[in-house]
Amino acid sequence: GAGVSQSPSNKVTEKGKDVELRCDPISGHTALYWYRQRLGQGLEFLIYFQGNSAPDKSGLPSDRFSAERTGESVSTLTIQRTQQEDSAVYLCASSPSGLASYEQYFGPGTRLTVT
């Protein structure tokens, strides 16, 4: 079946512009996660959605970052007034459940470059 998809695959933007990244999770997966991976670094948790519960935003690095999810489907991550340090690969993952033991399935990521 279809895996997690993300768009765009690559995005180059000028400093100060806003960007919107999209994630389509695997159908039926109630949990959705956003991570950031800077070059040569590990993954950083950004935000977590589980069903209709309030999202866990504890990983968002600043108020320039926000995310939304419509029900149990598409999610968008928005970065306002982008800075060069926002350059990274943004990875989305989904899981059948938010339970700790479940595997997370990752999308291919969006590579964001802020010039």
Next chain:
Amino acid sequence: RKEVEQDPGPFNVPEGATVAFNCTYSNSASQSFFWYRQDCRKEPKLLMSVYSSGNEDGRFTAQLNRASQYISLLIRDSKLSDSATYLCVVNMGTALIFGKGTTLSVSS
């Protein structure tokens, strides 16, 4: 202290070698443990979960020591295709906390 720490490597080994990766985690309340594999410029994929009793999947063996807050991965009879970055991952309820990964390069 970082939440999940790994030796970054790289580990350069010949085909057929046995190689072991170690990982420590700081939060004793951690609930689940995993090893993920990430190929260059690709997304992470689950390699195996790690259970307290230890578990094996073919050439891969994972061990967990909750008292020492230590996780290991052993790869036997290394293949060229094992070359990748291996990520130690800990789940403390919702998000996964990733180590920075250990890079393995297997050569012929």
